[in-house]
Amino acid sequence: MRNICFYFQVHQPFRFRRYRFFDIGQDHYYYDDYTNESVLDKVKTKCYLPTNQLLLKLLKKHKDKFKIAFSISGVALDQFKLYAPEVIDSFKELVDTGNVELLAETYSHSLVALKDEKEFKNQVKQHAETVKEIFGVKPKVFRNTELIYSDEIGRMVKSMGYEGMLTEGAKHILGWKSPDFLYCNAIDPKLKVLLKNFTLSDDIAFRFGNKGWCEWPLTTQKYVDWLVNLERKEEIVNLFMDYETFGEHQWKETGIFEFLEDLPDKIIKNKALQFVTPSEAIKELQPVSAVHVPNPISWADEERDLTAWLGNEMQNEAFEKLYSLLPKIRQCEDEKLLKDWRYLQVSDHFYYMSTKFFSDGEVHAYFNPYETPYEAFINYMNVLSDFTLRLNSAVPESNLEQELANLSRIIEKKEKKIKKLEKQLKTSANK
Structure with a gap:
C-alpha cells in the first residue's frame, strides 16, 4: 500500500515599517502594525479559518484514516496571539483530533542553521517549548525554514533528538532516484529523511488554478489516478506545500476547497493508498539509502538552492x-x-x-x-x-x-x- 503524507507550512512575518535613515537612534519601533494586522486578517478570512473548519470536518468524518501535519512558525504564533487568537483555537481543535502532527522548526523561521549551531538549537528549543505550551504536544519530526537541508544540518537536528526531517526532493541531489521512498542522513543514518514530491505538490500549490496548464482542470479522480499509477515499488508520496495554497494562493473561485474536501474520500476509498503522518512514515518504513546533500538545498525556485x-x-x-x-x-x-x-x-x-x-x-x-x-x-x-x-x-x-x-x-x-x-x-x- 502506498502512503500519502500531507504537510503544510504556516508562517507570517512581522513586516517592518518604512524606517528612514533619520529614524536611527530616534525611534526604536520597527513594525508596520497596520499592514501586519490587515494581511493576517485577510489570510485568516480567506485561508486559515475556512480551511481549518473544512479539515476539522474531514478529520471527524474519516477519523483515523485521514492524517495531516503542520509546522507553524513561532513568529506566526506570535501574530495569531496578537491579532487573531481564534486561529490558534481552530488549530487546537485540529490537534485535539489526534490525527494532526505538529512539527518542530526554528522559532524565527530563520536561516540560522547556516550560520551558528548553538543559536540554531536555541531557536528550535524555544519553538518546541512554545508548541508544547500552546498545543500540549512535543514535536518529534523537524522541518527547517523553507525545507533548507544539508548533511550537516541533518546531523545537528539528530543531535537534538529528532527522529526525522523533511526536505525537498531536488533533482540535482537525487539524480535517477525517486523522492517517493524514505531516506536517511548521510552523516547520522539514524535521522530519517522525507523528500517532497515537488511535481505532485506543485500541481496543487502552483498549477491548480492555471487555465493555461495542459492538465487543467485538475479533478480529484485525475489526481488520485496519478498517485496510484506511480512506479509500483514507490512507498510514499510526500505532498508538502504552503498552507496559504488554500484560499490565498489558489482562490476559492478556482474550486480548491471542493478539491480538498473530495480528495481524502477518493484516497481512502482506493485500496492502494493510505494517509500517514511524518512520524508514522518514519516508524513504519525502512530507508532505502542515504541521501547525500553536501551543499544546502531548499524548496524555493527552480534551482532548489539558497x-x-x-x-x-x-x-x-x-x-x-x-x-x-x-x-x-x-x-x-x-x-x-x-x-x-x-x-x-x-x-x-x-x-x-x-x-x-x-x-x-x-x-x-x-x-x-x-x-x-x-x-x-x-x-x-x-x-x-x-x-x-x-x-x-x-x-x-x-x-x-x-x-x-x-x-x-x-x-x-x-x-x-x-x-x-x-x-x-x-x-x-x-x-
Missing part, C-alpha cells in the same frame, strides 16, 4: 551583519532587544532583497511589500543599524561604548523630562 535568500551581495551583507551581533546577543538580557532579534532573523527580510527577476520573478514579486529589492535592503539595514546601537548600549564592549551608553541614557532621560515639562506648560496655559 539563492532566493543569499543570492546577491545585498542579502549576504545583511546576513553577515546580522549574525556578527551574536556574541553580544548571548550577553543580552533585555527582553525587548531579544524580541526584536528574533524578528530581525525572519527569512522573509532576505527574500525581499532578491534580484531574481527571471525564472521566478513573479513569485518573488507576489510576496514582496517593497517596490525594489534595493529599497528592502536599505530599509532592513536602517533597522539593523538602530538595533545595533541599542545592543551596544545594553551590552557595551569597550570603555568608549560604555561612555556612549551612559550618555545615551542621560540624553534619553532629559528628553523625557523635557517632554513632561512641555506637557505641563501646555496644560497650565490652557487653564
